[in-house]
Amino acid sequence: MYKILPFILLFIISACSSRPVKLDRPDWINNPEQGAVGSSATHVKGRHYQEELAISRAREKLAAQLGVEISSVQTINERVVNDKAYVISDKQIDQSIKNKEIKTRIRATWHDTSRDELWVWVYPVN
Numbered sequence: 001m002y003k004i005l006p007f008i009l010l011f012i013i014s015a016c017s018s019r020p021v022k023l024d025r026p027d028w029i030n031n032p033e034q035g036a037v038g039s040s041a042t043h044v045k046g047r048h049y050q051e052e053l054a055i056s057r058a059r060e061k062l063a064a065q066l067g068v069e070i071s072s073v074q075t076i077n078e079r080v081v082n083d084k085a086y087v088i089s090d091k092q093i094d095q096s097i098k099n100k101e102i103k104t105r106i107r108a109t110w111h112d113t114s115r116d117e118l119w120v121w122v123y124p125v126n
Contacts, residue, residue: 054120
């Protein structure tokens with residue numbers, strides 16, 4: 001009986017401590033009322049470039065929603081030498097705007113620290 005007691009106590013303690021993990025992810029990421037959402041994972045050049053990429057992606061989505069024609073071409077070259085990866089990325093964006101000027105403001109940002117992913121919500125302003 002005394003040999004089983006530590007296992008029973010361990011089971012009870014672990015059962016009490018397990019609780020569902022609540023995601024604190026904002027609702028606007030999946031359902032922006034007005035505007036558009038863009039995100040960016042970790043950027044090689046740092047946090048500033050991560051923010052710029054997330055904002056750029058959100059603006060592209062917003063422009064597409066408002067009828068601006070966007071052509072985006074991204075070329076990624078990857079080379080692996082001795083277990084080291086070298087990645088070169090080039091992105092070209094062409095926009096065709098017909099008598100439309102779209103200005104945006106950032107409504108909210110959220111940083112998912114567990115995945116190092118930055119989310120940005122932009123909306124149009126006049």
